Amino acid sequence: xxxTAAALIIGNEILTGKVREANVxxxxxxxxRMGIALKRVIVCPDDIETxxxxxxxxxxxxxxxxxxxxxxxxxxxxxxxxxxxxxxxxLVRSPVIEALIxxxxxxxxxxxxxxxxxxxxxxxxxxxxxxxxxxxxxxxVFVLPGVPEIFEVKLLMLRERIGADxxxxxxxLYTMCDEGEVAALLQTIxxxxxxxxxxxxxxxRDPTYSVxxxxxxRDPARVDAALEACRAALAPELIVRVE
Amino acid sequence: xxxTAAALIIGNEILTGKVREANVxxxxxxxxRMGIALKRVIVCPDDIETxxxxxxxxxxxxxxxxxxxxxxxxxxxxxxxxxxxxxxxxLVRSPVIEALIxxxxxxxxxxxxxxxxxxxxxxxxxxxxxxxxxxxxxxxVFVLPGVPEIFEVKLLMLRERIGADxxxxxxxLYTMCDEGEVAALLQTIxxxxxxxxxxxxxxxRDPTYSVxxxxxxRDPARVDAALEACRAALAPELIVRVE
Numbered sequence: 330x331x332x333t334a335a336a337l338i339i340g341n342e343i344l345t346g347k348v349r350e351a352n353v354x355x356x357x358x359x360x361x362r363m364g365i366a367l368k369r370v371i372v373c374p375d376d377i378e379t380x381x382x383x384x385x386x387x388x389x390x391x392x393x394x395x396x397x398x399x400x401x402x403x404x405x406x407x408x409x410x411x412x413x414x415x416x417x418x419x420l421v422r423s424p425v426i427e428a429l430i431x432x433x434x435x436x437x438x439x440x441x442x443x444x445x446x447x448x449x450x451x452x453x454x455x456x457x458x459x460x461x462x463x464x465x466x467x468x469x470v471f472v473l474p475g476v477p478e479i480f481e482v483k484l485l486m487l488r489e490r491i492g493a494d495x496x497x498x499x500x501x502l503y504t505m506c507d508e509g510e511v512a513a514l515l516q517t518i519x520x521x522x523x524x525x526x527x528x529x530x531x532x533x534r535d536p537t538y539s540v541x542x543x544x545x546x547r548d549p550a551r552v553d554a555a556l557e558a559c560r561a562a563l564a565p566e567l568i569v570r571v572e
Numbered sequence: 573x574x575x576t577a578a579a580l581i582i583g584n585e586i587l588t589g590k591v592r593e594a595n596v597x598x599x600x601x602x603x604x605r606m607g608i609a610l611k612r613v614i615v616c617p618d619d620i621e622t623x624x625x626x627x628x629x630x631x632x633x634x635x636x637x638x639x640x641x642x643x644x645x646x647x648x649x650x651x652x653x654x655x656x657x658x659x660x661x662x663l664v665r666s667p668v669i670e671a672l673i674x675x676x677x678x679x680x681x682x683x684x685x686x687x688x689x690x691x692x693x694x695x696x697x698x699x700x701x702x703x704x705x706x707x708x709x710x711x712x713v714f715v716l717p718g719v720p721e722i723f724e725v726k727l728l729m730l731r732e733r734i735g736a737d738x739x740x741x742x743x744x745l746y747t748m749c750d751e752g753e754v755a756a757l758l759q760t761i762x763x764x765x766x767x768x769x770x771x772x773x774x775x776x777r778d779p780t781y782s783v784x785x786x787x788x789x790r791d792p793a794r795v796d797a798a799l800e801a802c803r804a805a806l807a808p809e810l811i812v813r814v815e
Contacts, residue, residue: 346601358589441755512684
């Protein structure tokens with residue numbers, strides 16, 4: 330299997346610069362380890378029609394879609410209603426989540442809290458002994474919270490459910506090259522090593538290295554071969570380290 | 573004027589988790605100060621067709637589009653060719669940029685370096701005395717580099733060219749509220765204060781406050797009125813500070 334994924338990050342706070350987005354790298358890194366190719370990330374506002382439209386498009390074009398944000402009790406938390414709309418399903422109150430909410434808030438419970446129990450009809454609730462509060466998913470869409478600490482816990486809960494594909498391996502040469510001077514070499518290596526993605530990342534005023542050259546792929550032998558071809562073509566004094 | 577904007581962040585390194593995206597918050601914050609509403613951010617891979625397709629869609633739906641990344645000399649730097657494709661224009665070598673490149677690299681100059689002088693036919697080059705290396709733009713698309721330090725310098729160069737709209741103002745109540753308990757109040761305030769965006773952001777295990785409630789809008793009097801209505805409705809001991 331070689332699945333693709335997309336992420337929909339929901340939140341005005343990111344689009345107004347109040348908050349720096351914090352979940353994409355965590356998700357991207359985890360998917361890369363699992364061999365799932367993250368192909369697209371969209372950040373959209375707290376608007377139910379926009380979220381629903383984006384979800385429909387992303388889930389049609391990718392095997393897995395992860396959302397981040399918009400799952401709390403207030404008026405600007407619109408992700409679950411938008412997921413329901415994207416699937417043309419009703420929002421229904423989950424007795425499982427309602428019981429968790431009533432257990433937590435007791436007699437202070439409000440309709441705001443209980444709104445967090447409203448999920449698309451037919452949604453799956455994934456719970457574990459360690460994390461009783463469920464991850465809501467429906468078909469290929471997984472709904473995660475925006476708070477980074479909880480996002481991470483829930484992402485790890487999903488590992489087993491989603492399963493891994495043939496994992497990617499990634500190696501890197503840290504060099505003192507000038508990017509323009511190695512451009513032709515890298516083009517040659519890309520052409521000679523199908524199945525290996527070659528990336529070139531300059532550093533700005535870093536005394537320790539100037540360009541990191543990365544080699545990613547699913548076949549470790551091919552990745553190694555591309556890296557070694559590059560290393561062999563560079564003057565040894567230009568290579569700072571190999572990872 | 574009340575313009576909208578979008579950003580297209582180009583780079584496999586973000587989608588594979590190698591690098592944490594670093595320019596969106598800077599851009600979002602600057603646009604918010606200028607009164608321009610950032611409505612959408614897309615992160616896409618280093619793929620010329622994907623970049624061109626995204627650019628066409630984003631620039632049709634928004635007044636301004638900013639790209640980040642993909643402007644260096646190597647094979648994975650595809651933004652300027654993709655911009656040319658999105659506008660159905662040829663890539664042509666800019667004599668201005670070519671002269672800068674030859675001046676910088678001298679006799680070490682390579683075809684890789686010179687590729688950075690290839691811009692869409694008819695593109696504008698914005699230079700200043702402080703920053704001779706130009707920002708390339710074409711109609712409503714502004715091409716910025718991914719390296720955060722340079723992204724920031726070039727973004728500031730664009731301030732005057734783009735000009736500000738009626739700026740947004742943003743105020744905030746830092747509270748010890750429970751989000752579910754204030755949900756109904758916030759819904760009432762949203763209904764009674766058109767033109768003010770109200771946001772509610774919980775903190776995870778922060779001893780200093782539990783929920784930040786934000787009030788954004790273009791009319792300071794309306795923003796103040798919404799904040800004051802909220803403050804007046806909350807028990808004083810729940811309010812940690814007002815910004």
